[in-house]
Amino acid sequence: MTTATVGKHVEQGPEPTGEPLLRVEGLTVRYGLATALRDLDLVLYPGVALAVLGVNGAGKSTLARVLSGLVPATAGKISFDGQDITGWSAHRIRKAGLVYLPEGRGVFPSLTVTENLRLAAGVLRNRSDRVAAVGRALDIFPSLKARSGNQAAMLSGGEQQMLSLARALTTSPKLIIADEMSLGLAPKMVDVVFETLETMKQNGATIILIEQFANRALSFAEQCALLQRGHLSWHGDSKAATNEVIAGYLGDSVATGV
Numbered sequence: 611m612t613t614a615t616v617g618k619h620v621e622q623g624p625e626p627t628g629e630p631l632l633r634v635e636g637l638t639v640r641y642g643l644a645t646a647l648r649d650l651d652l653v654l655y656p657g658v659a660l661a662v663l664g665v666n667g668a669g670k671s672t673l674a675r676v677l678s679g680l681v682p683a684t685a686g687k688i689s690f691d692g693q694d695i696t697g698w699s700a701h702r703i704r705k706a707g708l709v710y711l712p713e714g715r716g717v718f719p720s721l722t723v724t725e726n727l728r729l730a731a732g733v734l735r736n737r738s739d740r741v742a743a744v745g746r747a748l749d750i751f752p753s754l755k756a757r758s759g760n761q762a763a764m765l766s767g768g769e770q771q772m773l774s775l776a777r778a779l780t781t782s783p784k785l786i787i788a789d790e791m792s793l794g795l796a797p798k799m800v801d802v803v804f805e806t807l808e809t810m811k812q813n814g815a816t817i818i819l820i821e822q823f824a825n826r827a828l829s830f831a832e833q834c835a836l837l838q839r840g841h842l843s844w845h846g847d848s849k850a851a852t853n854e855v856i857a858g859y860l861g862d863s864v865a866t867g868v
């Protein structure tokens with residue numbers, strides 16, 4: 611087992627031009643006395659995918675939750691698409707184009723596939739836009755279309771994950787935060803998840819991919835951030851995030867995982 615290295619290291623590639631889509635400054639989240647995220651700085655440019663890696667309890671989901679307005683920031687500032695969104699409600703943040711796909715599917719099990727999609731499309735103002743968005747999402751996933759009247763609870767794990775992605779697609783989000791989407795899925799379904807995320811990326815979405823295991827995420831994302839006990843210990847180009855680097859910071863289990 612390799613000893614984890616503490617301390618911040620920034621491996622910078624060429625600085626992209628234009629305005630960042632996301633800028634996080636000094637972000638801290640505490641749950642009671644426990645600090646889950648400490649003094650985090652991060653800049654993400656449009657169209658760039660970022661893999662966030664870390665062991666259990668490192669603060670990955672907390673980062674996703676605070677960015678999407680589900681937990682309050684104890685300190686710090688979050689700017690998204692030119693606006694200061696710190697303290698905004700989850701609904702308002704989603705409407706602004708930041709969509710969080712939570713761990714463990716994030717679908718409503720007792721609702722049908724179509725009802726799940728309608729709810730997700732609910733942030734769109736016009737009824738006709740909402741209907742079109744649900745239709746579009748179903749067209750992308752023929753296997754969901756075939757089960758559109760079924761309760762989400764009746765879908766397989768992989769199909770529920772597809773539904774979660776389809777929900778995100780209804781609103782053409784600017785930033786998608788996908789939290790361990792491949793967890794517990796068969797390899798074939800993991801392929802489907804990554805292919806769908808790739809399509810969203812091609813369509814211009816910026817993606818933050820949260821994973822406990824490195825390889826797949828790193829081949830998908832251009833940038834990588836390593837989280838360690840709530841602290842951003844390394845951030846840079848995915849190509850520079852070799853197994854040795856990741857093992858040095860996070861240990862062998864993250865570096866060699868699928």
Ligand SMILES: Nc1ncnc2c1ncn2[C@@H]1O[C@H](COP(=O)(O)OP(=O)(O)OP(=O)(O)O)[C@@H](O)[C@H]1O
Binds near residue numbers: 668672822
């Ligand atoms: N609602 C909560 N109340 C109190 N502590 C929490 C809460 N949610 C998370 N924590 C703690 O905050 C820390 C970070 O948790 P978080 O869920 O962000 O980690 P993670 O990196 O997503 O882990 P995993 O890989 O297991 O999903 C952990 O120590 C966790 O126990």
Ligand SMILES: [Mg+2]
Binds near residue numbers: 670671672713789
């Ligand atoms: Mg998590």
